[in-house]
Amino acid sequence: MTTTMAQALNAALRDALKDDDRVLVFGEDVGALGGVFRVTDGITADFGESRCFDTPLAEAGIVGFAVGMAMGGFRPVVEMQFDAFAYPAFEQITSHVAKLRNRTRGALSLPMVIRIPYAGGIGGVEHHCDSSEAYYTHTPGLRVVTPGTAQDAYDLLRDAIESPDPVVFLEPKARYWSGEEVSFARKGPAMDKAVVRREGKDVTLIAYGPMVATALETAEAAKDEGWDVEVVDLRSLSPFDDETVTASVRRTGRAVVVHEAAGFGGYGAEVVARVTEQCFHQLHAPVLRVTGLDIPYPAPKLERHTLPDVDRILDTIARLQWADTPVVAGA
């Protein structure tokens, strides 16, 4: 049976609530409504209002309250509803969630998950489509993860809830309704590790969250150009899995990083720097980026022009025929 990403997240929350009495789900509209994306659908009905409950509409309040509850022995999983709505909670996240363990020299920890539906491609109006990952990955003390598939949505959310560290869990809302067969058996940690989604010999596409599916589509389309594209799904944005990424780039000798967020000062710059430092002698071309434009997220009727798509990624791969070594291996 096909399970969508939203359903997989719902199952992960339910299983975590079943397995651990300390887990609590709260935020705005997560109760009777089941969340604006229905990720918490039916949880209050099935687990009771003591386990999944609505709060006043105040993001700093939700996160700050969760800090206190985690200090008091609970494992809160809070929802921020939309990316740009999380900004009022930014101080709580960066000054307190990220730092409490360090400030108290390990005496207090904050095992909590902050779920943030993020990124665009859903025709949302302004403030509903930000890709805010760089803000969080730039903050030591946070783990930042984002699933690209329904299976990862389940596995990563279970891992995130079990993590002794606070986790910012970025949910690519454009993928909420994409589904696949999902196994709800616990397989051991998926968090902290990137995964090779598709093997290829000529070039590595490094993507995460909403761009994983786009990268896989690109890899299919690239076959017509004679390019054999490998796709790495980062899953964990912080910490970064250098091992998986560099192993792939050393094999292919070329890399393109793809993300929706604006490119300037963006997360992709970090990936490019790391890959360049570690794979310099194996690279046949500079590592390139395909990113959103350096503009505030546009109005829905124009968003297609900022979102990286198959064509833009293919054009970028074409630019990798830099040195005398052709992109097509062996040609």
Place this chain on the structure above:
Amino acid sequence: MSVEALLPSATPVRFLAEDGTPVDRHHGYVEPAEDRLKEAYRLMVLGRRFDVQATALTKQGRLAVYPSSAGQEACQVAAALTLGEPDWLFPTYRDSVALIARGLKPGEVLTLLRGDAHCGYDPAETRVAPQCTPLATQTLHAAGLAHAMQRRGEDAVALALIGDGATSEGDFHEALNFAAVFKAPAVFFVQNNRYAISVPFEKQSAAAALAYKGVGYGMRSEQVDGNDAVAVLAVLDDAVKHAREGRGPVLVEAHTYRIDAHTNADDATRYREAEEVAKWREADPLQRLETYLKSRNTLRDTEIEQFQADAEAFAQTVRDTLNAEPELDPMSLFDHVYAEPTRQLEAQRAALKAELEA
């Protein structure tokens, strides 16, 4: 609860006039027992001496900075005395004397201000949250922790200390709202010391009293003369009892005054008149309590001398503690960033180690 039941007294609750003579109307509050008042006095003497000593240590470079709470001893000591062992205190950077009164060691309290580490004590063990530097953020933590304790069936209260400036922050309002909606056993104790660094209260808020801010959230609210230790103890005792009994959170505003500058680095003469400071010096909470306790024959001169001698010995301990330079391990920089260090941090740890050994 009806709005009337939430409203603060029309004037700040007082047991003592400024000259230490008792006043008649206590707005229904019960005077704390004599032994507690005497203990409050002892701790206020200690706190005053500690504060003077810490300020002096900034001049010797032993402390990076010290925000004095001189003049606010009644509030500081009452905040600690009103809490039991299972209760949590959420202090700010200015509340060192409250921590001393709570029983923490000077070395533990001054670790943050000395620059050795962000928190010098174990919050889980002491039930004192790290001294908070951003304004009002800890009020939400207090609300959340109070709710957590209530859910676990613990008979405990969380008390958050804040200044007048912090009541302008969004987190303060969100904390009041959350605490009231969840009926969390939390007490928000505002020490209105009239200045947020240099900004006077008149520019901070147009409210007749900050105590009224709780009413809009459905929270019982009160205002008290913050330089009257008897009144502050009585009101906080009542607030903590109210919260502990599950009747919801309480907001208490204490009207007090910061006698010294914001910190040793600040020049208070730029923003307030000497006459104003002199007037408030007359309202000294220590002297007021002393006069009262002596008039009641609760406190003898020999006891005052003993408390002062103990405070002097304590100051010596503070100096000794601060004069000893503890060895700081640079490798500890990498500790406790994550439960399990990331490979990136391990690599940086190795690099720093190599750099230090080179």
